[in-house]
Structures are given as structure tokens and as C-alpha cells.
Amino acid sequence: xxxxxxxxxxxxxxxxxxxxxxxxxxxxxxxxxxxxxxxxxxxxxxxxxxxxxxxxxxxxxxxxxxxxxxxxxxxxxxxxxxxxxxxxxxxxxxxxxxxxxxxxxxxxxxxxxxxxxxxxxxxxxxxxxxxxxxxxxxxxxxxxxxxxxxxxxxxxxxxxxxxxxxxxxxxxxxxxxxxxxxxxxxxxxxxxxxxxxxxxxxxxxxxxxxxxxxxxxxxxxxxxxxxxxxxxxxxxxxxxxxxxxxxxx
Amino acid sequence: xxxxxxxxxxxxxxxxxxxxxxxxxxxxxxxxxxxxxxxxxxxxxxxxxxxxxxxxxxxxxxxxxxxxxxxxxxxxxxxxxxxxxxxxxxxxxxxxxxxxxxxxxxxxxxxxxxxxxxxxxxxxxxxxxxxxxxxxxxxxxxxxxxxxxxxxxxxxxxxxxxxxxxxxxxxxxxxxxxxxxxxxxxxxxxxxxxxxxxxxxxxxxxxxxxxxxxxxxxxxxxxxxxxxxxxxxxxxxxxxxxxxxxxxx
Numbered sequence: 200x201x202x203x204x205x206x207x208x209x210x211x212x213x214x215x216x217x218x219x220x221x222x223x224x225x226x227x228x229x230x231x232x233x234x235x236x237x238x239x240x241x242x243x244x245x246x247x248x249x250x251x252x253x254x255x256x257x258x259x260x261x262x263x264x265x266x267x268x269x270x271x272x273x274x275x276x277x278x279x280x281x282x283x284x285x286x287x288x289x290x291x292x293x294x295x296x297x298x299x300x301x302x303x304x305x306x307x308x309x310x311x312x313x314x315x316x317x318x319x320x321x322x323x324x325x326x327x328x329x330x331x332x333x334x335x336x337x338x339x340x341x342x343x344x345x346x347x348x349x350x351x352x353x354x355x356x357x358x359x360x361x362x363x364x365x366x367x368x369x370x371x372x373x374x375x376x377x378x379x380x381x382x383x384x385x386x387x388x389x390x391x392x393x394x395x396x397x398x399x400x401x402x403x404x405x406x407x408x409x410x411x412x413x414x415x416x417x418x419x420x421x422x423x424x425x426x427x428x429x430x431x432x433x434x435x436x437x438x439x440x441x442x443x444x445x446x447x448x
Numbered sequence: 449x450x451x452x453x454x455x456x457x458x459x460x461x462x463x464x465x466x467x468x469x470x471x472x473x474x475x476x477x478x479x480x481x482x483x484x485x486x487x488x489x490x491x492x493x494x495x496x497x498x499x500x501x502x503x504x505x506x507x508x509x510x511x512x513x514x515x516x517x518x519x520x521x522x523x524x525x526x527x528x529x530x531x532x533x534x535x536x537x538x539x540x541x542x543x544x545x546x547x548x549x550x551x552x553x554x555x556x557x558x559x560x561x562x563x564x565x566x567x568x569x570x571x572x573x574x575x576x577x578x579x580x581x582x583x584x585x586x587x588x589x590x591x592x593x594x595x596x597x598x599x600x601x602x603x604x605x606x607x608x609x610x611x612x613x614x615x616x617x618x619x620x621x622x623x624x625x626x627x628x629x630x631x632x633x634x635x636x637x638x639x640x641x642x643x644x645x646x647x648x649x650x651x652x653x654x655x656x657x658x659x660x661x662x663x664x665x666x667x668x669x670x671x672x673x674x675x676x677x678x679x680x681x682x683x684x685x686x687x688x689x690x691x692x693x694x695x696x697x
Contacts, residue, residue: 298674432678
């Protein structure tokens with residue numbers, strides 16, 4: 200854990216937090232903290248800061264919390280992802296949060312199996328802790344906003360503008376497309392990117408047509424076809440690099 | 449499966465191959481091939497080509513194999529990776545082969561647990577099929593060469609030159625390093641890259657010193673610290689993009 204995320208309700212009015220869960224266990228057993236030690240903390244969707252260990256006892260750690268004034272910016276990439284197999288999605292949650300995604304829109308598509316929507320991997324009780332794990336890994340506090348869309352057409356035609364906002368550059372990953380992410384963003388600089396990644400087997404022709412009709416530019420990754428989870432990680436990396444988010448701040 | 453890989457011994461002298469394993473099952477049950485259909489094939493470490501279904505019976509498929517004359521180039525990136533946890537490595541094999549790696553050198557490091565070396569995930573019987581799975585996903589035929597090194601110092605001081613060849617640009621991933629992969633390769637263009645990725649928790653100071661003394665330049669990925677498997681995928685993506693391998697061939 201590179202940062203300990205706290206929820207607002209965990210902070211006392213005096214600015215301290217008492218931890219007794221796996222975070223306390225990590226502080227005591229892995230980092231072996233003692234009174235006076237400091238650790239990197241963050242407030243969920245709020246600033247990062249420093250926690251000073253005030254006391255430890257019986258598996259409980261009390262931290263005095265000092266936060267910076269500025270809140271980290273929301274990651275500049277949103278992801279529109281055809282719902283992957285539950286096992287794959289389960290592995291992706293933490294990785295997506297670690298790479299940095301403002302919003303994750305999971306959508307149906309012709310090549311998505313309907314029973315994928317019934318999995319508990321789509322419940323906040325499952326993905327919430329995995330997203331937090333990814334944020335703590337990456338030292339971020341900005342929780343990706345997750346929404347689930349059973350109707351691809353309604354999402355693309357009616358809902359997308361409201362969800363992703365104006366001005367985002369829209370890219371759709373297409374095996375074999377000749378334009379790279381870097382070229383595309385260099386030619387049309389943008390502050391935000393909305394990236395669409397299809398299911399295993401790809402979007403069908405109708406879906407590609409709908410996406411391009413709604414402003415998505417096909418981008419390729421060269422001659423290698425990747426599994427959708429590997430493709431997600433690769434493409435998010437390329438988009439962040441093209442936006443300059445790989446510069447050390 | 450985007451390509452069916454064959455081993456040289458599976459080819460008859462007349463240029464046909466009889467498949468009766470999971471590849472035949474995939475051809476029959478997923479692709480539902482019939483006599484006369486063609487599928488994309490490749491010869492392990494050889495050319496890609498076309499397989500024409502000559503007959504199907506009882507779970508067996510016989511293909512006539514026509515291969516291109518050219519063999520795909522070996523991927524231009526080699527990976528020096530501190531041995532990850534067995535569970536993580538198991539998931540990485542196919543992804544590394546799919547992304548394209550010429551050689552995978554797995555090494556010990558101060559923050560690698562010794563018992564990681566005892567896992568069956570390091571046996572060719574385990575990783576061979578996973579690498580082939582990744583090649584078939586990516587439509588490549590060039591099997592990464594795997595070597596396992598229990599002594600970091602011996603590897604870096606004595607063996608590395610022989611393994612990775614001269615002239616490869618050497619990069620070591622370092623959280624917080626100010627230079628990006630793209631900048632580094634733009635400043636010193638190279639035909640091959642040797643990328644070193646550390647363990648969870650990072651290389652220790654001695655290891656970083658040994659690596660930099662042997663020509664490795666630290667490269668960063670921005671302010672976010674990634675898990676080592678996510679970092680591998682991201683960094684390989686960035687190196688391939690910087691080498692121009694993301695252009696469609």
C-alpha cells in the first residue's frame with residue numbers, strides 16, 4: 200500500500216482517524232509503525248496528506264491527519280468498455296483505478312454474453328474495494344465513477360454526451376486501424392479522452408458505425424491483436440502518455 | 449485463437465498437419481470449420497500462412513499448410529524482470545508473448561522471495577503453452593526465449609552482454625524517474641531495447657547502482673506507482689510505441 204485512503208466519515212472533528220481493519224494490520228504488521236511515524240494518506244475524492252501515528256494498541260492505529268489543500272485532478276481519460284468476462288473484469292478493476300480513469304462505462308455489445316451482467320463483480324460491494332486497492336497502489340484519491348449500460352444504442356445515442364461531457368476526444372480501439380493514439384491526439388489536442396474498447400471478438404459493424412457516427416475515431420495498436428484486458432491497459436497507457444500524464448509532477 | 453500455431457514435427461513431408469487436440473476442438477466447435485475452409489496458421493518460430501481444411505472426422509482436423517516465405521522478425525524488446533509472485537507470473541506469460549518480447553530473463557533481487565523460484569510456473573511445461581496462447585492471440589510465431597537467473601549480480605555483470613547482444617538500449621523502470629520511455633528512445637534511437645522491471649517494492653539501491661553501471665537508463669511513468677504486472681504491460685506498450693512497432697504493417 201503506497202497510500203492509505205480514508206473515507207470522510209472516518210475523520211473525527213479533531214482531524215484524527217482510528218483504523219482497525221486491514222489498513223491497521225498493514226501498518227502494524229508490514230510497516231511496523233510506531234508512535235510518531237508518518238505515513239502517506241489520502242481522503243477519498245479529496246486531498247492527499249500525511250498521517251502521524253498517535254497511538255497503536257490491540258490491532259488499532261490512531262492517526263493524526265494533515266491534508267494538503269489541493270485535490271488531485273480527476274484522471275483525464277474515461278473508458279467505455281464492452282463488459283468483459285467476470286473473471287477478467289475482476290482482475291481489471293484495481294488495474295484501471297491504478298492507471299487512472301475518470302469514469303468507467305460498462306456496456307452491452309453484440310459479442311457480450313448476456314449472463315455477464317448477472318455477476319457480483321458488477322456490484323459496488325465487489326468493485327468498490329478493488330478500485331480503492333488500485334488507488335492506494337497508485338497514490339491517487341479520485342475514485343472512478345462506474346456506470347453499467349445494458350443497452351449499447353441508448354448509451355451511445357442518448358446518454359454519452361451527458362456522461363462524458365463535451366470536448367472529450369473520442370477514440371475507439373480497432374485492430375488494424377492505421378492511426379495510432381499518439382498521432383490522433385497530436386493532430387487534435389484535447390484535455391480529455393473518451394476511449395472505447397470492444398469485447399473479445401470486437402465490436403460488430405453496426406456498433407462501429409454507431410460509434411464513428413458519434414465522433415469516435417478508430418485507433419490501432421499495430422499488427423498484434425491483444426486480449427481485451429491487455430488492450431485496456433496498453434491503450435490507457437498510450438492515452439495517458441499522449442496527454443502528457445506520464446510526466447512526473 | 450487468431451492463428452493456429454503448429455510445431456515443425458507436426459508437418460508431414462507433403463505439407464499437411466493432422467490436429468486432434470484443443471486446436472481441433474476450437475476449429476470444430478467454435479469456428480465450426482468445414483472442408484475447404486481456410487484458417488490463419490503459423491509455424492512456431494517460422495512463417496505465418498494459410499491452412500485449408502482437407503477433412504474433419506471424429507474430433508480430428510487435417511489441414512493443408514501453405515506458408516509465406518518470410519519469417520516475422522523477433523520482437524525488438526527484451527525483458528529483464530525481477531521474478532514476480534507465481535500467481536502474477538502465471539497471468540503474465542501469455543500477455544508478455546502477446547505484447548511481443550524477444551527474450552524474458554527472470555532474475556532474483558533483494559525483494560524477491562526465495563521460494564518464488566520453486567514454483568512450477570517456472571517450468572517449460574507450465575509456461576510453454578501459455579506463451580503459445582499469447583502468440584496465437586497476437587498472430588505471432590516468435591516464441592520468447594526464457595531464462596531464469598538466481599544470481600542478479602552474475603546476470604548483470606557477466607551474462608547480460610551475451611544474452612541481450614550489443615547495441616540494445618538499456619532502460620530500467622524507476623518510479624519517479626523524470627525521463628519517459630519515449631524521450632529516452634527519441635534521444636538515443638536504437639533497434640532493440642532491453643527493459644528492466646523490478647520487484648514489488650522496487651530494486652534496492654545496490655541493484656539500481658549495478659544496473660546503471662551497466663548502461664541502464666532510469667525511465668519513469670509519471671506519478672502513479674503501478675503493480676509490477678501492470679507496469680510490465682504499460683512499459684512494453686510504451687517501448688513498442690517508441691520503436692514504432694505500433695504502426696500497422
